[in-house]
Amino acid sequence: MNPITPATTDARKGDVVAPTKEKGWFYTDTVKDHFFHPKNFLDGEEDYKDAYLGMVGSPACGDAMKVWLRINKGTDGVERITEFKWKTFGCASAIASTSMLSVMVTENEGLTLEEALKLRPQQIMERLGGLPNRKVHCSVLGDKALRSAINDYYRKTEQTDKIIVEQGRIIDKVLKITDHDIEEAVLEGADTLEKIQHKTKVGTGDPSCIPEVEQLLRFYKEKYFGS
Amino acid sequence: MHTIYLDHAATTPMDPRVVEVMQPYFIDVAGNPSSFHTVGLRAKEAVTEARQTIARLLSAREDEILFTSGGTESDNLAVMGIVKAQRQAILSFCHSRAGGNPSDGSPGLRFATPEDDKKPHVMTSAIEHHAVLEPLLHLQKIGEIELTVLPVNREGLVAIKDVRTALKLSTVLVSIMFANNEIGTIEPIADIGREILAWRKEHITPYPLFHTDACQAAGAIELNVEKLHVDLLTMNGSKIYGPKGVGILYIRRGIKIEPLMRGGGQERNIRSGTENVPAIVGLAKAFELVQENRETENARLIKLRDRLAEGLLKIPKTRFNGHPTDRLPNCVNISFMDIEGEAAMLYLDAQGIMISTGSACASSSLDPSHVILATGLSYEAAHGSLRFSLGHSTTKEDVDFVIAVMPKIVERLRQMSPVNLDMKYFN
């Protein structure tokens, strides 16, 4: 068979720039680079037993991620993340965004905990040059694992007051559906009220919450997909 | 880089001999078969000839072959068309039987629930192609049918006794695929067909009708509608080195079917639309070629297939998916535990190897393969399932190259993975 000419760089661009003109799910060169040459992944866990551990699983496609942090006081006496190791079970996008996150957190002297907690998935996506819409939910994973590891640090260093528990706000009082559930559904690709209801059943028991659901839908769509 | 295309179950490249016979019908003989002038007549003759060829290969009659735009349309037409057309027929039939013979003790004349009484019943399998499942689920959702989805065993086989148990007087259609597109398992279509025939005879009813989607089977198995006892059969060009966007639905003579497309009345008024003459000519040629060379090509592919499977299964923590022997000659589906299929697919792609995966991450709905799940595997195993489907261009060198690079890719991805499944759940 004849060799196939590789797709043009243009066709490989992510669609984060123009979500309306979706070009399939080809990855940018940066994504490819981090996917084929991932940075900071942990091979063998023995040496990191004492590191701070964070864990998440994505309900969307059943992937899982673990993050190990080392946190040290810098020359200025501020706690910084000096090491970020990870393992992920997921697609190219999950691998690349975790790899990129590990770079962003540890580059220069390493982020302070406050800075790290302020990181948003969008910033990772920007550094990656964009991700296809239906892959956005993978880029959220690393961010969540990072938070969970920072909480582990606070727990182990007895700064329990700083632990941030991500408790959702209940939207549907009958079915106990939170704003996080709505966010999850939007990340999984639900872009209409019907699709959200299909995934979560929200509003079937308590229709009075529907206007609020619609509001959240607009908010998260704007937040993650810019539309 | 040398490209090793192992995704023939997704679609095949075209056989150059097929391209050649299609050539005249693009420009020189580009008439509309419905036109009465010479060019129109030539086009019509070409369509007729193609129909005859296909009919002959299926042991069917010319007027039983209907050209469509492909497998999806044929499946939709079979499912929706039969349900719609038989809906009235089955109701009047059941009611007349139920009302006419309450005293003679004929079996099965009472319906389980008043709901069943109103709805035609359709039976299908859990591993059907979406082109069958989706229209059926839709009909179920809008309340038009009662649907039974039969389970399959670990190897992907439908049990004939399950078919028998689920049959009832309101059953209008049974639709079971001939060979599965993901795991390659070949269903016992002839046996199911015989079972249905016997049931119809016993209950003195013309129903249910039996449809099979034979798209994947067409290149590897004899398709004889008489031996298979099917009433409807779907087949297309894109899996048999023919053109895409063309298919047929075989409809046994005398069966009423409701059209999906109305218009100029082509294809016996069941499928309106100007015939895609070059594609129809190409489909017939492609079907003829694959059927003629079936035995030699199958023998060649089976050797390669088994060599590939054996080589890949040496990698630790793998599970073979599909039936060990009743399987398409070109299909190898293996789950590589602890890794995700899309990532593996892209690593293989970087080596020039084109395959596909049942992973959720690679599907637009983020759902893992319904076929792999139906064989009783967990989400995790479906995530790591890869399908290698061989074809005309596949050589022993290709297979050996895949066997050589795969262990490294799996090892690399496993290093990155936090998952470590216990194989005792998969054996």
Ligand code: FES
């Ligand atoms: S990890 Fe499943 S889609 Fe990215």
